[in-house]
Amino acid sequence: MAPYEPEQNTSDAGELRAGRRKAARYVVPIAVAGVAAATIGLVPALATSGDPDLPKVTAQELIEKIAASDTEQLSGTVKISTDLGLPSFGGMTGGFAPGSGSGGGSEDGEGSSADPQSKLMELASGTHTLRVAADGPDKQKLSVLDNAAEYSLIHKGDDVWAYDSKSNEAYHSKAAGKAAGKHGDAGKKDVPKDLPKDVPSTPKELADEALKAADGTTSVKVDGTAQVAGRDAYRLVIKPEQAGSTVGQITVAVDAETGTPLKFTLTPSSGGSAVVDAGFTKVDFGKPDASTFDFTPPKGAKVTEADDAKAEKHGFKGDAKEFKGEEGLNGLNVIGKGWNSIAELKAPGGQGLPTGKSGESGESGDVPPDAQRLLDSLGDKVTGKFGSGTVFKTRLINALITDDGKVYVGAVTKDALVKAANAAH
Incomplete structure (x- = not known):
């Protein structure tokens, strides 16, 4: 060598x-x-x-x-x-x-x-x-x-x-x-x-x-x-x-x-x-x-x-330039630097994840119960100064979606996402 x-x-x-x-x-x-x-x-x-x-x-x-x-x-x-x-x-x-x-x-x-x-x-x-x-x-x-x-x-x-x-x-x-x-x-x-x-x-x-x-x-x-x-x-x-x-x-x-x-x-x-x-x-x-x-x-x-x-x-046959734009980059803000950079943005519609129940009566909500169980199995529930939310994890990219419609995503750990969300509130 x-x-x-x-x-x-x-x-x-x-x-x-x-x-x-x-x-x-x-x-x-x-x-x-x-x-x-x-x-x-x-x-x-x-x-x-x-x-x-x-x-x-x-x-x-x-x-x-x-x-x-x-x-x-x-x-x-x-x-x-x-x-x-x-x-x-x-x-x-x-x-x-x-x-x-x-x-x-x-x-x-x-x-x-x-x-x-x-x-x-x-x-x-x-x-x-x-x-x-x-x-x-x-x-x-x-x-x-x-x-x-x-x-x-x-x-x-x-x-x-x-x-x-x-x-x-x-x-x-x-x-x-x-x-x-x-x-x-x-x-x-x-x-x-x-x-x-x-x-x-x-x-x-x-x-x-x-x-x-x-x-x-x-x-x-x-x-x-x-x-x-x-x-x-x-x-x-x-x-x-x-x-x-x-x-x-x-x-x-x-x-x-x-x-x-x-x-x-x-x-x-x-x-x-x-x-x-x-x-x-x-x-x-x-x-x-x-x-x-x-x-x-x-x-x-x-x-x-x-x-x-x-x-x-x-569904449009006219000028395609009308569809140009940066959809999804709502209120983009970058927290941290280098490998610990975390992108903060608003979720589409400004709301958190859909839920399977609506109100105290437990009637049907935004998603079927089976779909809700799948969402729950994929994510970890977390709480902090920001309120509550769900962290979705891969072996590299993780994302925190708060219940009030904020998204924090980066090649960082769950704890780093929670810390960034707390600091932003």
Whole structure:
């Protein structure tokens, strides 16, 4: 194993350090909290072998190497696993199943099963194998493989196509917008309008999200070496220094030659297996074949245009710009900093959770008794200066919903959420 430098605080990294993650990234509906978790987690599902003997580097030098990497051409296979510790709901929140119709598929007559808004969010649970390819900022392809089917997302020039082979449905939209920065932004220069913006799917994107949280509240060190997908790599270990975070440790395997992150693993502060694990099992930094990014809808495929899908969803055939806005970010306030950042906002409608009873007589309330029992089993009742509420927990993202309609959410413990709610009252 190669030697490594003593632990360093990221405040020494100066301007090379990425800024604190945007508070809005913590503001997610509980139903898609796993998506936020996917920005900083993984299960050790990838095989590594050997400890290559590499030149000694400091943590700052390795961060600089990541920042200076200009990899824009690559292809390979990525395996990603996410274990948030959520209960099974009989397929309601199951793993990715191309063509299953879940999350907005057309089997129920709504939308297209190829719509990437729902399909890519399903990467937040279970284990998935992805094929990825990139050739500069205008050509990228990501395919999610299933036993007998494949879901592909292809960006080439001004066009973005998504195709679900199982349902033989395609979804087409136009690329729009320019994202800042160059490293790791292959595929982000022209961001497809209809893609979920916070669903990283490669080790590089996951590493970027982790480093954004390194704002002087984090220790970073180089902890030996590893071999991932046949490549020699350094192991960069990132640990929160604040108490109260659900993040225990993040390990990033950084390619020794190119500076490209090859594997990303997050373990929770509660211990046990990692929350998410994403990494290359095969990788090639050569130029992909040009035909990789070609796509024509197969004969008989149902093709949905993005603008038409939006109009149908809203029951509106006019100007789609009327639906723009930041719905759900009601009264956003950020409490704390770094890993302990907690987003405070108002629940939709300004009310707490629905209840199964109304008044002292016990007549039917907002939800059926069975549904109320399910809600009670998923959450922990808590009280404090703020009154009372319920904490919904995963192994990474936790959320407190108070009875008076306030929401506190972050990658922090239950006690940290209660403390923040008390301080806000």
